Amino acid sequence: MEKELRLMKGNEAIAEAAIRAGTDGYFGYPITPQSEILEYLMTADPMKTTGMVVLQAESEIAAINMVYGGAACGKRVMTSSSSPGISLKQEGITYIAGAELPCLIVNVVRGGPGLGTIQPAQSDYFQATKGGGHGDYHLIVLAPASVQEMADFVEVAFDLAFKYRNPAMILSDGAIGQMMEKVWLSPQKERSKIVPEWATVGKPPTRERNIITSLDLDPNAQEVFNQKLVAKYNEIREKEVRYEEFQCDDAEYILVAYGTSARVCQKSVQLARAQGIKVGLLRPITLFPFPSKRLNELADRVKLMLSVEMSAGQMVEDVQLAVNGKVPVYHYGRMGGIVTAPDEVVENLKSKITGG
Amino acid sequence: MAEATGIKEIIKPENLVYKKTKIMTDNVLSYCPGCGHGTAHRILAEIIEEEGLQSETIGVCPVGCSVLLYNFLDIDWQEAAHGRAPAVATGIKRLLPEKFVFTYQGDGDLAAIGTAETIHSCNRGENILIIFINNGIYGMTGGQMAPTTLPGMKSSTSPYGRDIATMGNPLKMTDIVATLPGTYYVTRQSVHTPANVRKTKKAMKKAVQYQKLNKGTCFVEIVSNCPSNWKMTPTQSNKWLEENMLKYYPLGDLKTPEEQPA
Numbered sequence: 001m002e003k004e005l006r007l008m009k010g011n012e013a014i015a016e017a018a019i020r021a022g023t024d025g026y027f028g029y030p031i032t033p034q035s036e037i038l039e040y041l042m043t044a045d046p047m048k049t050t051g052m053v054v055l056q057a058e059s060e061i062a063a064i065n066m067v068y069g070g071a072a073c074g075k076r077v078m079t080s081s082s083s084p085g086i087s088l089k090q091e092g093i094t095y096i097a098g099a100e101l102p103c104l105i106v107n108v109v110r111g112g113p114g115l116g117t118i119q120p121a122q123s124d125y126f127q128a129t130k131g132g133g134h135g136d137y138h139l140i141v142l143a144p145a146s147v148q149e150m151a152d153f154v155e156v157a158f159d160l161a162f163k164y165r166n167p168a169m170i171l172s173d174g175a176i177g178q179m180m181e182k183v184w185l186s187p188q189k190e191r192s193k194i195v196p197e198w199a200t201v202g203k204p205p206t207r208e209r210n211i212i213t214s215l216d217l218d219p220n221a222q223e224v225f226n227q228k229l230v231a232k233y234n235e236i237r238e239k240e241v242r243y244e245e246f247q248c249d250d251a252e253y254i255l256v257a258y259g260t261s262a263r264v265c266q267k268s269v270q271l272a273r274a275q276g277i278k279v280g281l282l283r284p285i286t287l288f289p290f291p292s293k294r295l296n297e298l299a300d301r302v303k304l305m306l307s308v309e310m311s312a313g314q315m316v317e318d319v320q321l322a323v324n325g326k327v328p329v330y331h332y333g334r335m336g337g338i339v340t341a342p343d344e345v346v347e348n349l350k351s352k353i354t355g356g
Numbered sequence: 357m358a359e360a361t362g363i364k365e366i367i368k369p370e371n372l373v374y375k376k377t378k379i380m381t382d383n384v385l386s387y388c389p390g391c392g393h394g395t396a397h398r399i400l401a402e403i404i405e406e407e408g409l410q411s412e413t414i415g416v417c418p419v420g421c422s423v424l425l426y427n428f429l430d431i432d433w434q435e436a437a438h439g440r441a442p443a444v445a446t447g448i449k450r451l452l453p454e455k456f457v458f459t460y461q462g463d464g465d466l467a468a469i470g471t472a473e474t475i476h477s478c479n480r481g482e483n484i485l486i487i488f489i490n491n492g493i494y495g496m497t498g499g500q501m502a503p504t505t506l507p508g509m510k511s512s513t514s515p516y517g518r519d520i521a522t523m524g525n526p527l528k529m530t531d532i533v534a535t536l537p538g539t540y541y542v543t544r545q546s547v548h549t550p551a552n553v554r555k556t557k558k559a560m561k562k563a564v565q566y567q568k569l570n571k572g573t574c575f576v577e578i579v580s581n582c583p584s585n586w587k588m589t590p591t592q593s594n595k596w597l598e599e600n601m602l603k604y605y606p607l608g609d610l611k612t613p614e615e616q617p618a
Contacts, residue, residue, distance in 0.1 A: 025451050053450045057443065058476035065440040065473070069416070069447025072434045077447065095437045200432035200448070202411045202455055211426045213417075213435035 001187030010150040010176040011036035013183045014080065014106055017151035019046045021158060022189040023104075024075035025053035027066035031085045032118040033174035034108035038080070050191055060085040064092030064105070071101035072212040074199030076158050076192065080106035082174070083124050084115060086132075093167060094133030097229075098214025102161035104154065105139070106170045108177035111310075111337040119337025120174030120260060125314035128171045129288045136226055138233050140168040140240065141287040143258040147181035149285075155186070160240060164232055165198075171287060173310070175260045175339055233289075242285035243294060247273070251280030253349060254298055256319050257308040258284045260339060265308050267342035272349060279349065287315070292322035299323035306349050309333040310340060328352075377401045379410060383427045390590020392580030393422055395547040396489060399557045400460070401429050403564050413456045414448050416441040420462035421495040439470025442477035445484040456567060458485035463504040464494045467529040471503075474529060481538030481572040485563055488530065488575065491582040492601060499585030503527040506604055511585070526604060530577040534610035540572030542611040546579040546602070548594040559609070566613060579605050 008016065015037045018026060028038040038056060046052035053070075057063035063079045070077035081089060086107045096103060107128065111121035128141045140160045142153045150172060157168035195201055203209045216222040244262075247269055248254065257265040262283040272279040282298065284291050299305070304327055307316035313331035320329045332348040334340045379401035387393045404413055410431055417425040419438035426433035436444040441459035449457040466474050466488050477484065493511055494500040501514040504526050508517040518526075534542040541563055545556035556578060563574040579601050581593040588596060 025447070027447065055446070055450060058472055061440065062443040062446075062473055062476065065437065065443035066447035066450070068436070068440075069434060069444035069449075070451045071447075072444075073414070073448055073451050075451045077451070091437055092440070099435070200414050200434055201452060202413055203430065203432045204411045209426075209430055209432050211433045211435070213426065213433070215423065215435055 003184040003186055005182055005184055007180055008147060008183050009036055009178055009180050010144070010147045010172060011108065011178070012040045013147045013151040014154060014170070015040035015044070016185055017154040018078060019044060019050060019052060020186050020188050021155040022050065022076065022191040023052055023078060023154070023158070024191055025055070025070045025077040027055050027057050027063040027070070027077070027079050029057050029060045029063050029081065029085060031082045033110060033120070033177050034080050034082045034106070036177070037106065050188070052191070060088035061092065064089040064096070067103050068092055068096050068099070068101060071096065071103040072099065072200050074194070074196040074201065078104035078106065080108065082108045082110045083112050086124065086127070090133035093139070094131070094135050094137060095214050096167045097137035097139070098135060099212050100165040101167065101212065102158070102165055103167050104157045104161060104170065105167060106172065109171065109173040111335065117337035118174065120310065120339060121335065121337055122173055122259060122261060122310040122333075123312070123314065123335065124171065125287065125309065125311060128169055129290070129318070137229060138288050140164065140166055140236060141171050142168065143171050143285060143287050144176060145259050145262045145283065147176065147179065147183045150176060151183050151185060164236055166232065166236070171259070173260050174337075237289040240286060241289045241291050241293070243291040244283045244285060246281040246283065248280030248282060248298060250278055252278040252303050253280070253353065254302050254305045255279060255281045255308055255345065255349070256284070256295065256305055256315065257281065258287060258315070261308045261310055261333070264340050264342050265345055268345035268349070271342055272346045275346070277350070277353070290318045290322065292318065295319060295322035296324065296326070299326035302327060304352060305329045306352060307331045308340060308345055310338070311335060377405045379405045379430050381428055381430050385428060386424050387421065388584040390581065390583045390593060391421070392491065392547045392578065393489065395553055396487070396578050396580065397425070397428055399547070399553070399560055400487065402557065403561050404429070404431065406561075407564055409456050409564070413458070414452070416445045416448070416457070416459040418459070418461040418465040420465050422460055422462065422489070423496065425460055439465050439468070440473055441465065442470065442473040442482070442484070442486060446477055446480070446482045449482055449484050453483070453570070456564070458487060460487045461489070462495065463488070463490045463492065463502045467503040467527050471529070475533065475536070478533040478536045478573045478575065479538045481540070483567065483570040483572065485567045485574045485576070488577040489580050490577055490605065491580040492526070493582050493585050495582050495585055499582070506600060528605070530575060530610060533573070533575050538572050539575055539611060540613060541566045541574045543575070543609045544577040544579065544605060544607050546597065546607055548581060548597050552607070571613070577605070579607070
C-alpha cells in the first residue's frame, strides 16, 4: 500500500492519521481551535471500518478518564483538546502518569491565561513539559511544525507511549491545527491484537490479578516507585531526544524555536543571512526530552542564543539551563494569539547582538 | 482433647454451611468494626463467583473508604480518581464491550464530585453496573458532610446539623438516575439486617445478570452505616439507619426492566 496525498487541516490530519495508525479509541470534547478532530472522527465513523471507538464525553475531565479506562485495558487510546480543556484534563493526566499508562493527548494550544483567546500560542510549554498536574512526572512531548508532522507524530507518540508506559503529548497550536497543507498519509494499519501483560482485561486463573493504580500509602514503597519513574525519565532523556538543525554548521547565533515559531524562524534565518548575519536554527522536536546536550555543544561555538516562542518566555529557561551560562540566552516572542513575524525576529536578534 | 475432637467433628465438610468465597482475598479488610462495606464486598464477590465472571470482570474502585477495594476481591481492578469511576468504566466497556464492568462508589464520590460522570454515564446508557454505597457522610476523610447527609444531621463540617437553608438538601441520586432512559435497572437496598443482606444479594444478582444483557446502566444503591463517624456503636448505627436514613432513602426497586419507558 502506498501513501496517499491529501490537502488537509492539521486537526484533520491528526484525526485521519489516528484512524490509519490503528487507534482503538478517541474520547473528546469540543473546544476551539481543535474541534475538527472530534468532528472529523465522528464523520469518518471508523467503528464501521477499523472498529475504533469515537465518543464525545460530557467534559474534558470525563474524556481523559475514559482514556485512563481504555489505556488500562492495554488499548491505544487518545484525547485532544486546547489549553483550557487541557487544564481540566490535568487531574486525569497525573493519574495516568502515576498508573504508568500509555496514551496520546493532543493540545492544540491557544492563548491564555483563563479563556484567553482562540488564536494560536505556545504558552502551555511549562504545563506540557514540567508535568502539568500534581506530583513528580513528565509527559513525552512532541512538537509538530507542519500538517505532515501532525499526522506522522500520532504513531510516533503511541509507539513511545507504549515503549515507556508513559503518556505522550502532541503539543501543537491553533495555527498548525487550522492551516491546510499537503500531507502524505500512511496506509491503514490493523488495530493491534496484543494484550500487554499488565492490562486489565479480566483475570484468568493463570495469573495474579492486575491492578492499575497510582496509590501507595507506604511512603517507602511510594519512594521506590518515584525513583522508578525518575529512572524512566532519565532513560527517555538519554534515548529519545529529537531535534532538527537548520544552517547551524557555521552559525554565530542560534535561534531556538519549536512548532509554528520554528517555521517563522526558518524564514528569519534566511532574512538574517541575506544581511550577512550568520544565524542558525535549532528546532526541538521533542520538548521533553529536551535537546539540552546538543544546545550545550552548540554553545561552545556560538556567541548568543535567542529562544523564540509565542509566550512570555518559557522554553527559554530550558535553553538557559542547557547552555549553563556559556553564552547569553534571550527570549523574544509575541503573545495573545499573535504569531511572531520573521523580520521582527531578525530585528530583535540584531538588537541583542549590538545591545548585549 | 475431647473438646478439640468435638470441633473436628463439627468442621467436617458436610457440616459446612458458610465459607469464604474464593473471590475474596485473604487480605485483612481495612474497615471499621460494624461497617457495611465488608458485607457489600462479600455480596459482590459471591455473585461474581456464582456467575462465573472472574475472568470477565473489570472493577473500578473509588476514592473514599473503599479506595483499597482492589486488595479484597480477586479480579482485575482499576483505581479511578475521585468521582471519575463511571467515566473510567465507560472507557473500559466501550473498548471491551463483552466484559462485565462495574464501579463501586461512595456518596461523596458518586453524588458530589462525580455527579456529572454519574449522570452522563447513566444518560448514555453505558452498559456498566454502578454500585453506590450511601452512608450519608465522608468516611475516609473523617466524617464531613456529604451531599447525602440528612437534614439536621451532624458531621464535622455541619457541626450544628445540616442546615438545608444554607447547605442544601440531601441529593437523591438514585431517584435522579431512575428517570433517565439510559438506566435499565435501578434499586435501593441496605445491609443493616440479615434479611436486608439477603434482599440486597437478590437485587445485586439481578443487576449483574441484567448487565450481561448490555441493555443499559444498572444502578444499585446500598444504604449503609458509618459507626465511627456517626459516633455510634455498630448496633446503634444500624438502628439509626433504620429509623432515619430509610425514611429519606426508602428501599426497593425504582426501575425494573418491566417498567421501562416506551
